[in-house]
Amino acid sequence: MTxxxxxKLFLDYFAGNGHTVVSSSSLxxxxxxxxxxxxxxxxxxxxxxxxxxxxxxVRATSCQKCVRAGGKHNDLDNVGKTLRHHTFFEMLGxxxxxxxxxxxxxxxxxxxxxxxxGLDENRLWITVYKDxxxxxxxxxxxxxxxxxxxxxxxxxxxxxxGDEGPCGPCSEIIYDLGEGVGCRRPTCMVGCDCDRFLEIxxxxxxxxxxxxxxxxKRLPRPSIDTGMGLERITSVLQRRLGNYETDLxxxxxxxxxxxxxCAYGQxxxxxxxxxxxxxxxxxxxxxxxxxxxxxxxxxxxxxxRIIRRALRxxxxxxxxxxxxxxxxxxxxxxxxxxxxEIKQNHPYIVRVLKGEEExxxxxxxxxxxxxxxxxxxxxxxxxxxxxxELIYKLYDTYGFPLDITREMAEDDGLTIDIxxxxxxxxxxxxxxxxxxKIKGDELELSHIEALKAxxxxxxxxxxxxxxxxxxxxxxxxxxxxxxxxxxxxxxIFFDTTPFYAESGGQxxxxxxxxxxxxxxxxxxVKKIRSDLFSHRIxxxxxxxxxxxxxHLYIDVEKRRGTSRNHTATHLLHYALRRVLGDHVKQxxxxxxxxxxxxxxxxxxxxxxxxxxMVEDMVNEKxxxxxxxxIEEKAREDAIREGATxxxxxxxxxxxxxxxxxxxxxxxxGGTHVKxxxxxGCLYIINESSLASxxxxxxxxxxxxxxxxxxxxxxxxKAISRxxxxxxxxxxxxxxxxxxxxxxxxxxxxRLKEEIMTFKVEEALKTAKxxxxxxxxxxxxxxxKADELRKVSDIIRGKEKNSVVAVGSSTEDKGIIIVAVSxxxxxxxxxxxxxxxxxxxFSGKGGGGPQIAQGGVPGSKVMDALKEIxxxx
Numbered sequence: 001m002t003x004x005x006x007x008k009l010f011l012d013y014f015a016g017n018g019h020t021v022v023s024s025s026s027l028x029x030x031x032x033x034x035x036x037x038x039x040x041x042x043x044x045x046x047x048x049x050x051x052x053x054x055x056x057x058v059r060a061t062s063c064q065k066c067v068r069a070g071g072k073h074n075d076l077d078n079v080g081k082t083l084r085h086h087t088f089f090e091m092l093g094x095x096x097x098x099x100x101x102x103x104x105x106x107x108x109x110x111x112x113x114x115x116x117x118g119l120d121e122n123r124l125w126i127t128v129y130k131d132x133x134x135x136x137x138x139x140x141x142x143x144x145x146x147x148x149x150x151x152x153x154x155x156x157x158x159x160x161x162g163d164e165g166p167c168g169p170c171s172e173i174i175y176d177l178g179e180g181v182g183c184r185r186p187t188c189m190v191g192c193d194c195d196r197f198l199e200i201x202x203x204x205x206x207x208x209x210x211x212x213x214x215x216x217k218r219l220p221r222p223s224i225d226t227g228m229g230l231e232r233i234t235s236v237l238q239r240r241l242g243n244y245e246t247d248l249x250x251x252x253x254x255x256x257x258x259x260x261x262c263a264y265g266q267x268x269x270x271x272x273x274x275x276x277x278x279x280x281x282x283x284x285x286x287x288x289x290x291x292x293x294x295x296x297x298x299x300x301x302x303x304x305r306i307i308r309r310a311l312r313x314x315x316x317x318x319x320x321x322x323x324x325x326x327x328x329x330x331x332x333x334x335x336x337x338x339x340x341e342i343k344q345n346h347p348y349i350v351r352v353l354k355g356e357e358e359x360x361x362x363x364x365x366x367x368x369x370x371x372x373x374x375x376x377x378x379x380x381x382x383x384x385x386x387x388x389e390l391i392y393k394l395y396d397t398y399g400f401p402l403d404i405t406r407e408m409a410e411d412d413g414l415t416i417d418i419x420x421x422x423x424x425x426x427x428x429x430x431x432x433x434x435x436x437k438i439k440g441d442e443l444e445l446s447h448i449e450a451l452k453a454x455x456x457x458x459x460x461x462x463x464x465x466x467x468x469x470x471x472x473x474x475x476x477x478x479x480x481x482x483x484x485x486x487x488x489x490x491x492i493f494f495d496t497t498p499f500y501a502e503s504g505g506q507x508x509x510x511x512x513x514x515x516x517x518x519x520x521x522x523x524x525v526k527k528i529r530s531d532l533f534s535h536r537i538x539x540x541x542x543x544x545x546x547x548x549x550x551h552l553y554i555d556v557e558k559r560r561g562t563s564r565n566h567t568a569t570h571l572l573h574y575a576l577r578r579v580l581g582d583h584v585k586q587x588x589x590x591x592x593x594x595x596x597x598x599x600x601x602x603x604x605x606x607x608x609x610x611x612x613m614v615e616d617m618v619n620e621k622x623x624x625x626x627x628x629x630i631e632e633k634a635r636e637d638a639i640r641e642g643a644t645x646x647x648x649x650x651x652x653x654x655x656x657x658x659x660x661x662x663x664x665x666x667x668x669g670g671t672h673v674k675x676x677x678x679x680g681c682l683y684i685i686n687e688s689s690l691a692s693x694x695x696x697x698x699x700x701x702x703x704x705x706x707x708x709x710x711x712x713x714x715x716x717k718a719i720s721r722x723x724x725x726x727x728x729x730x731x732x733x734x735x736x737x738x739x740x741x742x743x744x745x746x747x748x749x750r751l752k753e754e755i756m757t758f759k760v761e762e763a764l765k766t767a768k769x770x771x772x773x774x775x776x777x778x779x780x781x782x783x784k785a786d787e788l789r790k791v792s793d794i795i796r797g798k799e800k801n802s803v804v805a806v807g808s809s810t811e812d813k814g815i816i817i818v819a820v821s822x823x824x825x826x827x828x829x830x831x832x833x834x835x836x837x838x839x840x841f842s843g844k845g846g847g848g849p850q851i852a853q854g855g856v857p858g859s860k861v862m863d864a865l866k867e868i869x870x871x872x
Contacts, residue, residue, distance in 0.1 A: 001117075001237045001238065002247055003230060003234045003246060003247050003248050004337065004338070006117075006230065006233060006234055006237060007063050007090070007092070007230060007338065009112075009116055009117070010061070010063070010092045010112065010228075011061055011062075011063060011092075013108075013111075013112050013116055014059075014061035014094045014108070015061065017059075017108060018059050019057075019059040019060055019061040019094055019095075020057040020059065020060050020061070021060075021061055021062070022044070022060045022061070022062045022653070023062070023635065023636065023653065024062060024063060024064045024065045024090075024339075025038060025043070025044035025064065025065075026038070026065075026290045026291075027065050027066075027067050027286060027287055027290040027292075028290050028291065028292065028299065029043060030044070032046065036067075036298065036299050036302060037066070037067035037068075037069070037287075037299065037302070038064065038065065038066055038067070039066050039067065039068050040064070040066060040091060040227060041062055041064040041066070041091040041092070041093030041095075041225075041226075041227050042093065042095065042225045042227070043064075044062075044064070045060065045095055045097070045225075048097050049097065049166050049206065049223055049225070050165065050166065053529065054454050055097070057097075058096065058097045058098060058099040059094070059095070059096055059097075059099055059100070060094070060095045060097075061092075061093065061094045061095070062092075062093055062095075063090050063091070063092050063093075063230065063338070064090065064091045064093065065088070065090060065286055065290075065339075066088070066089050066090065066091050067087055067088050067283060067286070067287060067302075068086075068087065068089075069087040069088075069283060069302050069305070069306060076305065076306070076309070079275070079276055079279050079280070080272045080273070080275040080276035080279065080313070081272055082195070083195065083235075083241060083242025083243060083244060083275075084195070084198070084232065084242065084243060086231060086243070086279050086282075086283075087279055087280060087282075087283035087306055088279070088282045088283035088286050088287075089229055089230070089231050090229070090230040090231070091227045091228070091229060091230070092227070092228045092229075092230055092233070093225070093226050093227045093228070094108060094224070094226050095223070095224060095225055095226070096223055096224035097221075097223050098221030098222070098223055100224065101205065101207075101222050101223075101224060102134055102135055102138055102205050102224075103138050104224075105203050105205070105224045105226065106135070106138045106139060106142060106171070106203065107138075107142060109173060109201055109203055109226065110142050110143075110144075113173065113200075113201070117233075117237060119175070119236070121143075121144075123175055123176045124144075124148070124173060124174070124175060124176075125148050125149075125150060125173075125174040125175075125176060125190050125197065126139050126144055126148060126149045126150065126171060126172070126173060126174070127149075127150045127151070127152050127156065127157055127171060127172045127174060127190060127191075128149060128150075128151055128152075128157060128169070128171045129151070129152070129153075129154070129157040129158055129169030129170065129171070130151040130152060130153055130157070131169070132157075132169040132171070132205075135169065135171050135205065136149055136151070139171070150189075150190045150191065152191060156172075156191070157169060157170050157171070157172065158170065159202075159204045159206075159225075160210060163210070164209075164210050164211060164212055165209060165210060166206045166208070166209055166219065166223070167206065167208050167209070167210050167216075168204060168205045168206045168207045168208050168222070169205055169207075170202055170203060170204040170205065171202075171203045171205070172199050172201070172202050172203075173199075173200055173201040173202075173203075174190055174197045174198065174199055174200070175197070175198045175200050175236050176196065176197055176198075177195065177196050177197070177198055177241070178196070179196075181194075181195055181196045181241065182194030182195045182196030182197075183196070198232060198235075198236070199232075200228055200229070200232050200233050200236060201226065201227070201228040201233075202226060202227050202228070203224070203226045204224070204225040204226065204227075205222065205224065206219065206222055206223040206224070206225060207219055207222035230248070231243040231246065231248055234246045234247070234248060244275050244278060244279075247334070248334060249278050249279075251330050251333065251334055252278040252281065252282070252327065252330045252331065252334070253274055253275075253278050254330075255326075255327055255330045256274050256277055256278060256317075256327065257274075259319060259323050259326070259327070260274075260314070260317045260318055260319050261318065262274070262317045262318070269316070270317055272313075273313040273314070273316045273317045274313075274317065276309065276310060276313040277310045277313055277314055277324075277327070280306045280307070280309060280310035280324075281310060281324050281327045281328055281330075281331055282331050283306050284303060284306050284307050284310070284324065284328070284353060285328045285331045285332070285342065285349055285353075286331075286339075286342065287299070287302075287303050287306070288303070288345075288348070288349045288352050288353070289339075289341060289342045289345050289349060291587070293352060293691060293692065293693060293694065294307060294352070294356045294692070295691075295692075296396075304356065307324065307353065307356050307357070307360070308356075308360050310324055311324065311357060311360055311361075312404065321361075322353075322354055322357035322358060322361070323357075324353045324357055325349075325350045325351075325353040325354040325357065328346070328349055328350060328353055329346070329350075332346050340636070340639050340640055341639055341645055344639070344642075344644070344645075345585060347581070347582050347583040348583050348584075348585045348601050350583070351583050351601065351603055351693065352601075352693055355603060355692065355693055359692075363398055363400075364400070366398055367394055367398035367400035367404075370393075370394060370398060370400075371394060371400070371405065371408055373848070374386060374390050374394075375408075375409070375412050375414060378414060379412075379414075384413070384414055384415060385414065385415050385416065385417050386405070386409055386414055386415070386416045386417060387417050387420055388416075388417040388418070388419060388420015388421040388422070388423060388424055389420060389424055391405055391416050391417065391420070391421045391424075392420075392421050392424035392425065395421070395425075396424075402421070455472055455473055455493050455532055456495075456531045456532055457469075457472075457493065457494055457495055457496060457497050457531060457532060457533055458495065458496045458497075458531075459496075459497060459498075459500075459531075459533070460496055460497070460498050461497065461498040461499060461500050461509070461554070461671065462630075462671065464498045465498055465553070465554050465556050465559065466498060466551065466552060466553045466554065467496055467497070467498050467551075467552055468496075468549055468550070468551055468552075469494035469495055469496040469497060469549070469550060469551075469552055470494065470495045470496075470547070470548070470549055470550075471492055471493075471494060471515070471544060471545065471546050471547060471548055471549075471550055472493050472494060472495050472546070472547075473492070473493040473546065474490055474491070474492050474493075474544070474545075474546050475490055475491045475492075475493075475534075476488060476489075476490035476491075477490075481546075482545065482546050483543050483544070483545045483546065484520075484537070484539055484543060484544050485518075485539055485542075485543040486518070486539050486540070486541060486542065486543065487538075487539065488538075488539050489523075489536065489537065489538045489539075490536075490537060491534045491535065491536055491537070492513075492520075492534075492535045492537050492544065493532070493533070493534060493535070494533075494535065494550070494552065497525075497533055497535065497552060498552055498554050499511065499522060499525045499533060499535060499552065499554055500525065500554075500559070500562075500670075500671055501525040501526055501527035501533040501534075502524075502525065502526060502527065503527050503669060503670075504589075504646075504668060504669050504670045505569075505588065505589035505590055505591050505670075506562055506566055506591040506670040506671065507562060507590070507591065507592050507593070508524055508525040508526070509522070509525055509554045509555065509558065509559055510522055510523060510524070510525075510554070510555050510558060511552065511553045511554040511555045512540075512553055513535075513537065513544070513550045513551065513552050513553070514550060514551045514553075515542075515544055515545070515548050515549065515550035515551075516548060516549075517542050517543050517544065517545055517548060518539055518540075518541050518542025518543045518544050519539075519540050519541040519542065520537040520538060520539045520540055520541075520544055521537065521538050521540060522535050522536070522537055522552075522554075523536050523537065523538055524536035530652055557593075558593045559593075559671060560593075560678075561592070561593030561594055561702065561703070561704070562591055562592065562593050562670075562671060563670075563671045563672055563673050563678075564673055564678060564679045564680070564701045564702045565591045565592065565593070565595070565596040565701055565704075566591045566596075566668075566670045566671060566672055567628060567658075567660070567672045567673045567676065567678075567679060568596065568618065568679050568682050568699065568701045569586075569589055569591060569596060569598050570658060570660060570664050570666055570668070570672075571618045571621050571622070571660065571664065571676065571679075571682070572598055572614065572618055572682070572697065572699065573586055573598070573600070573644070573664070573666070574617075574621075574660075574663055574664045575613075575614040575615075575617040575618050575621075576600055576602075576614055576697075578617060579610055579613045579614050579617065580602055580606070580610065583601060583602070584600050584601055584602055585600065585601045585644075585646075586598065586599070586600055586644075586646050587599040587600055587601050587690075587694050588694075591670065593704075594700070594703070594704040594707070595685075595698065595699070595700050595704050596698075596699055596700075596701075597696055597697065597698045597699075598696070598697045598698075598699070599690055599694055599695070599696050600694070600695055600696075600697070601693055601694060601695075602693070602694075602695045603693050605687065605688075605689065605695070606687050606695065611684055611687055614684070615682065615683070615684050618682045619681055619682055621660070621661075621663075621676055622676045622677060622679045622680070622681060622682065623677070624661075624676065624677075625675050625676060625677035626660055626661045626675065626676045627661075627674070627675055628658065628659070628660050628672050628673060628674055628675060628676065629658075629659040629660075630656055630657070630658050630659070630672065631656070631657050631659070632654055632655070632656055632657070633654070633655060633657050634653060634654065634655075635651050635652070635653055635654070635655045635667070638655055638657050638665075638667060639667075641665070642665060643655075643657050643665040643666060643667050644665065644666045644667065645666075645667045646666070646667070646668075651667060655667045655669075656668060656669055658670075658672055660676065678702075679701050679702060680701060680702035680703075680705065680706075681701065681702070681705050682699055682700070682701045682705065683699060683700050683701075683705045683708060683709070684697055684698070684699045685698050685699060685700060685708060686698040716730060719734070723737070756791060756794070757794070759778065759780075760778070760791065760794055760795055760798065763776050763777070763778045763795070764776060764795070764798065764799060767799075767802075768869050770869055770872060771827070772801060773801050773802060773803055773821075773824050773827070773828070773872075774799050774801060774802045774803070775802075775803050775805075775868055775869045775872065776795050776799070776802055776803070776804045776805070777804075777805045777806070777807075777865040777866070777868050778791065778795075778804075778805075778806045778807075778865070779806075779807055779808070779861065779862050779865055780806060780807070780808045781808055781809075782808055782809065782810045783806075783808040784808070784815075785815050785817065785853060787808075788806045788807070788808060788815060788816075788817040789817055789819075789851065791804075791806050792804045792806055792817050792819035792851065793819075795819075796819060796821050799821070800821055800822075800823055801821055801823050801824055802820075802821050802824075803818070803819075803820050803821070803824065803828055803833070803868070803872065804817075804818065804819045804820075805817070805818050805833075805837070805864075805865055805868040806865075807861040807862070807864065807865050808861065809858035809859070809861045810858065811858055812857060812858045812859070813855065813857075813858050814843070814855060814856045814857060814858040814859075814860060814861035814864075815853065815854075815855055815861075816834065816837065816838065816843075816845070816853070816854050816855070816856065816861065816864060816865070817851065817852070817853050818830045818833045818834040818837065818845075818847075818851070818852050818853075818854075818868075819850065819851045819852075820833075820849065820850055820851075822850070825849050825850060828872060829849045830847055830848065830849055830850055830851050830852040831846055831847045831848055831849060831852045833852070833868075833871055833872065834846065834847060834852040834853065834854040835852075835854070836871040837854065837864055837867065837868060837871050838854035838855065838856050838864070840864070840867060840871070841856040841857070841860040841863065841864045841867075842856060842857060842860070843855050843856030843857070843860075843864075
C-alpha cells in the first residue's frame with residue numbers, strides 16, 4: 001500500500017463518517033504569534049476549540065503539513081539519529097467540535113486500523129490516562145483485552161493547549177514492532193524508551209478547561225483532537241523498520257546515493273547523514289514553498305539552520321558542491337499530486353536553495369579564517385578552551401556548524417566551552433521566539449468577543465458600492481455598547497457590507513454611513529474572518545444605534561483607483577514572468593488608490609531594457625482592452641488548472657479565480673476592473689532590492705500615472721530654468737555639470753592630501769620614541785574611518801618603525817584607529833592596544849595585530865590619543 005493510498009483511505013474513511021475534509025493550512029500559522037510553524041493538525045482549528053470561532057461543520061478531517069524544528073517543539077537535533085524523528089511531516093487527524101466524544105473517537109480509530117487497514121490486533125497496544133476509567137472501559141467494550149491496555153501518568157497521557165485553556169486525557173494506540181527490535185530485554189514493554197513500541201495514533205479527549213489558578217472545569221461541549229503521523233503508519237503498512245525506508249523517502253535517498261556515490265545501509269555514520277539530508281530537503285522545500293526565506297531570525301533562521309545542517313552532512317559523505325536544489329526535484333515528484341503548488345513553485349524553490357547553498361559555501365571559507373584567528377589567540381594566551389561566546393559567534397554570525405568547530409578544535413589540541421555556547425544559544429532561542437510574535441498576528445480583544453458572539457456579514461462589494469444594512473453590534477473601547485455618539489470612534493458590525501476589508505495586499509475601503517439617527521465616516525475596515533468585517537467609524541452627526549438600519553456608501557473614486565492598480569499587479573506579474581523567467585513569483589504587494597508596489601522573487605536587479613520590456617508588455621495588454629473574467633472554484637481544482645496561488649495568502653476551500661485573457665489566472669479576493677482598458681496606462685517608477693532573492697517594483701496607473709508625469713515635467717522645467725538650458729539639451733548640460741564637479745572634487749582631494757601630508761610631517765616631528773619605536777598620534781577633526789586608515793598608511797609608509805593612533809569625532813561619537821608597522825608586530829599588537837586604550841575611556845574596540853579600530857565618546861578622543869604611549 002502506497003503512502004498516497006493511505007492518505008486517501010484516511011480522508012475518505014472520515015468523510016464517509018460525516019467529517020468535512022479540510023485542506024492543509026500553510027506551515028506559517030495564521031494569527032498565532034505563539035508558534036514559528038504549524039506543528040500539529042489541530043493548529044488551524046485552534047480558535048474553534050477555544051470557542052472564538054465557529055465553522056459550518058462540527059466534524060473535520062485533514063492531512064496537515066507540519067514542521068517541528070524551532071521553538072518549544074524542536075526535533076531537529078534528533079533527526080537522522082533515530083528512524084522516527086522529522087523536521088517536516090504530515091499529520092492525519094479527525095476532529096470533533098462539541099459533537100462526538102470518546103466512544104465514537106475510539107470506535108472510528110479502531111475501525112480504521114482494523115477494518116480498513118487490517119492491522120493485526122495482536123500487535124496493537126493501548127495507553128490511557130491513569131484515572132480515565134471511561135476510555136479504558138470503551139476500549140474493553142470494543143474488544144481490546146484488558147492486558148493490552150496500559151495506564152500511564154500525566155507526562156505521557158494528558159494533553160493541554162497551554163498553561164491554561166482546553167485540556168484533557170489522551171489515549172495512544174501503539175504498534176509492537178516485535179521482540180527483535182529495540183532493547184530486546186525480556187522486560188521490555190510499553191513505556192520503554194527503545195524503538196520497539198511505536199506510537200501511531202494519539203486521541204485527545206478535550207473535556208476540561210484549566211483555569212489560571214490551576215482548577216479544572218468541565219467543558220460544556222467536550223471535543224476530540226486526534227493525530228496520526230503519515231510517515232509512521234506508512235512504515236507499519238509497508239513493513240519497514242523505520243520511516244526512511246518507505247516510499248516517502250526512498251526516492252530521495254536513491255538520489256542522494258547517485259550524488260554522493262555512497263550507499264544507504266553501508267554504515268551508521270553514512271546512514272545518519274543520508275537520513276538528515278533526506279529529511280531536511282523535504283522540510284526546506286515545503287517551508288520555502290509557503291513563503292519563508294532564509295534569514296537571521298524567526299522562521300527564516302530555522303530554515304537557514306535546516307539547509308546548512310543538510311549541507312554539513314553532505315560534506316560528511318563527500319558532497320562538496322551545491323546539491324539540495326537538485327534533490328528538491330525528488331521531493332516534488334513524490335508530493336506534487338497531493339500538494340500541486342510545490343510543482344508550480346519549484347523553479348523558485350530551486351533558486352532560493354541554490355542561492356543559500358552558494359552563500360553558505362562562501363561563508364564556510366570566511367568562518368574557517370575566523371576560526372584560525374580565534375584558535376591562534378587562544379594558544380597565544382596559553383589556554384586550551386575556546387570560549388562559548390566565540391563558538392556561538394562562528395555558529396550564529398557565520399553559520400559555522402558546531403560539529404565543524406569541535407572537530408577543528410580537536411585537531412588543534414583544543415576543546416570548546418559547550419556550557420558557554422549553550423547559554424548563548426538559549427538566549428538566541430528566546431530572541432527567536434520573540435521574533436516569531438509578529439505584529440498584527442494576534443486577534444484584538446474586541447474581535448475575539450465578536451467571534452464568540454458568532455457575528456457574520458454578507459459582503460456585496462464586488463457588485464455594489466452602496467447598500468442598506470442592519471447595525472448588529474457596536475464596540476467602543478473593547479466593550480459592547482448600544483449607541484455611539486458624535487465625536488466618538490468605535491467599531492461597527494453590519495449584517496451586509498459593500499466595504500472591502502484590507503487583505504491580499506489591497507488597502508481597505510473608506511466612505512460614510514447614514515442612519516435615521518446620525519452620520520459617520522468609515523475610516524477603516526478590518527477582516528476578522530472571511531465572513532466578518534469590522535468597520536472603524538467616527539461619528540460626525542447625531543449617533544449610530546445598534547439594531548437600526550443604515551445606508552452604507554464606499555468612496556467610489558478610491559475604489560476605482562485600487563481596482564485599477566490591483567488588476568495592474570496581475571498584468572505586471574505576467575509580464576515579469578515572460579521577461580525574467582518562470583522562477584518569478586509574487587512575494588507581497590501593497591495596492592493603494594494612487595500607486596502600488598509589487599514584491600517578486602528574482603535574484604538580481606533588473607536593467608533598464610528589462611524594465612522597459614515589462615512596462616511595454618503591460619501597456620500593450622491595457623490597450624487591447626481585454627475582458628477580466630472572475631469565477632468561483634474549488635481551490636484544488638483551480639490550482640490544478642494552472643491558477644497561481646500567492647505565498648502569503650491563506651485560502652478557503654472555495655476561491656475566486658481572476659482570469660485576464662488566456663495568459664493570466666490568479667487566486668484573488670481583491671477588487672478588479674472589468675476590462676484592462678480601464679487601467680489607462682502603467683508607469684514603473686522604481687525597481688529595488690527588498691531582501692535576498694526578493695525585488696520590489698513601485699508603479700502608478702491611470703490618474704496616478706498622469707500626476708507622476710506632471711511631477712516629472714515640473715522638475716525638468718525647473719532644472720531647465722535654473723540652468724538656462726532648453727529641455728532637449730538638458731541631459732548634455734547635466735553631464736557637463738557633473739564632469740565639472742568631478743574635476744573640482746579632484747582638486748579638493750589633492751589639496752586635502754597636501755594639507756594632510758603637512759600635518760603628518762608635523763606629527764612625526766613631535767612623535768615620542770619608546771623602545772626604538774616612534775609613537776605617532778594625530779587628531780583629524782571629523783574625518784571618517786577610511787580617511788583615518790589612509791593617514792595611518794601614510795605614516796607607516798614614511799616611518800618603518802611606528803605605532804600610529806589617529807582619531808576623529810562627530811558630536812558624541814569618536815573613532816580611533818591604531819596601526820602597527822610590520823617591523824614591530826612581534827613587539828606590539830594593534831588589536832590589544834586599541835582594546836586597552838578604549839576601555840580606559842568608556843569605549844570598546846578590536847581588530848587584528850596590524851590594524852584595529854575602536855570607539856569612545858567624542859569628547860574623550862583627544863585625551864585617549866595622548867594616552868597611547870601609556871598602554872604600550
